[in-house]
Amino acid sequence: MAYRELIKNFARIRSYMREFYVYGFKSREEYTEKSVRSYDNERRRVESWLGEHMSFHQDAGGKNVFLSMDSRRIPHNPLYKAFKAKSFTDKDITLHFYILDLLADGSALSAGEMTDRICTVYLSRFTDAHTLDESTVRKKLKEYESLGLLRAEKSGREVLYRRTDSEHPALDSWEDALAFFSEEDPLGVIGSFLMDALGRSFDGFRFKHHYILHALDSDILCELLLAIDERRAVELTLQSLRGGKEYQRTVCPLKIYRSTQTGRQYLLGYHYRGRRMVFFRLDTIQQILPGNTEKQFEDYLALQTRFDGHLWGVSTGTDRRLDHLEMTVRYGPGEEFILQRLWREKRHGTVEVLDEQTCRFTADVYDASEMLPWLRTFTGRILELKCSNPAVTDQFYQDLKRMADLYGGGGDAVQ
Template sequence: MRADEGLQAYCGKDVLPMAFNELIKNFDNIRQLMRDFYVFGFKSRADFADKSARSYDNERRRIESWLGEYMYFRQNAGGKNCFISVDSRKIKHNPFYKALKAKSFTANDIMLHFFLLDILQAGVKLSLRELMARLDEDYLYCFAEQMTLDISTLRKKLAEYEQLGLVTTEKCGRELYYQRSSEMVDLAAWQDAVSFFAETNQLGVVGSFIEDKLPAAGEVFSYKHHYLLHALESDVLLDLLAAMEQKQAVRIESCTSKGRSLSLRVLPLKIYVSTQSGRRYVLCWYFKAQRIIFCRLDNLEGVLEAEPAPDYDRLYALAEQLEQKLWGVSLKSKAAQPALEHVELVVRIRAEEPYILQCLEREKRCGRVEKLDAGRYCFTADVHDAGELLPWLRTFIGRIERFSCSNKAVEEKFWQDLAAVCALYGVEKAGEA
């Protein structure tokens, strides 16, 4: 087989046409479809009237090729709903990483990849012009149809490979010489660490790419809480982290629950991860409103137009001051310096229940615990949104002696919920529990 025949077969020109192309150029469209249609599972085909039947079917089959074993269907009055159902305790590898590994490439991309790595054998060091000459003389001449390659294309490809760590450069006089990277890592020795990183780290997709290079091995980890949807936000998170490291302001493209698009100029300051749902947020300074806001990463479509932010240190210090009074990610007030709500909780803890006091101390995110007398403890906190404490406070029901809040709506909500629980169990008054 001639070199050109092999290349054409690899690029799919001499094989039977497929019904759809599994590779993608733009991840944003796939990410939105996977969220709205397959992940949340509440939309039917009729909800995608803005897409042509062909586009819809191609994207659906593309996702099915990655996630087919986890896909299910539910028929209702609105039509057939597709959704993904997984048992996170049984899944050892995040299936959503497959979508991030399906980037399309051109014939020149794949051609240059193999040609360059073939030329740059161990110990070979060549300049840009020498590489160009070798390509022309030893490789491109093999094609039946004359192929031309621009030197600027080769320079860009080498710069990309240098950034990826595939090649290194060395300046000799006025010439820049390229050679294959000689860094060798014993990946097998890191197999368990890479496997754990891939499923637990915020950018675990990096570990998943490395894991693909390792031989199959027995699974040593199982996860009680396995947050799979992180994979769909990996590129957005990486761009936010890069902006934070460089102290840059960015424009974020966000999609609301109603399908509207928002464009906000912000300064990303910190990333927050929920210990309950795994959902991720970015705390940022919103320039237009002149205040701090939280944005959910699963609503972000892109991070664009990064530029230096001279006031970064001052705004970061403001964020650190604000987070001292945060319980979750809710900032009810739209003021630059939001008002605080005061919470007091008195609980009774028997001598044989020291673990209750440990929970009170360990689980509080802010505030303080003080001993009133034998068996009575008081938790107090000043927070931005007292309503966020309610789920945690309810875990102490049965031991609560007194609860008060400066936000009376929150206090009433707490007692109403407690009364509803008592009624459910046939207790007329909370004090009789």
């Protein structure tokens, strides 16, 4: 089969890009899921989009290809290019122009009328033209209706289709906003498409923390947001990151969480079979099948709000019991920014000012171990740290001891 640059199944290319260029550094010989030819075809596709950002290194195991880019130096997310490639057959492109041309005068036609006119107006002029049946035309009309290119109208027993032409919005005045949105928003790929409509490149922004890799989940994220907006249950097909095994979960999607530290995205949903709230990483979701409208959506949303009140990150612990944590902090004169940090970063915790230079932070969370990286940033100012889960404080002080052993110093160098 001849190689084609365009793609029909984005789930496959997403999986391939993650496996080889995001997670992996795999060589050609390590690609065992499909044939070596499949590897070469997928590699050429990715190179056509990301060639200037690809690097490789050679070792005894072979040539390993990977992505290499500095997010501070690139004005646009190059991974969006993967969404702008799509395969089509000769019949697809033929029908595209025939349908839009026949409806260009503003008329509305049924699938049968459209088929007859295509045959008489266009195909009759060719001696070797391929034939079209009404069912093929009807499928294409329904596809274009779902894409918003056509509008369906009921006329008796027939369904008529007409173009949805409208004036293009003036995007020039939105250039700055679109440029920022396309790089900063989790669904920035939409902004990238709108920027393409402007016909020029804008590179006035640079981002220190630019989580570009999660752009590969844009289609998954969009489907989940639509399901939340329509209050629908969904069946998720997920793939384990460890064993690669696929499994299904039926949930009521409620909220999307995004880490400000890593950019990683999670879905929080009510798992019907488990009868509890569960987090799912978006990069483990392979497919989404929309279900029925959820009549109890408001009840689940209220449950999510209460559940959220004791989250620090996305971990819920092993038994859903709350860990109570207290941290007493002392800051010196001119270090009021420490208190300001606590107020700003306390999330669902509380801050109590004890005196002019002492305050206490308190929180009740499902998994206090998630707080350890944040707690360590107050090293040197912590007077007391207590937690109902002793493993958390033990881990904290063990880390301090290892740091003291590693770097040395006096007896009061680490507190």
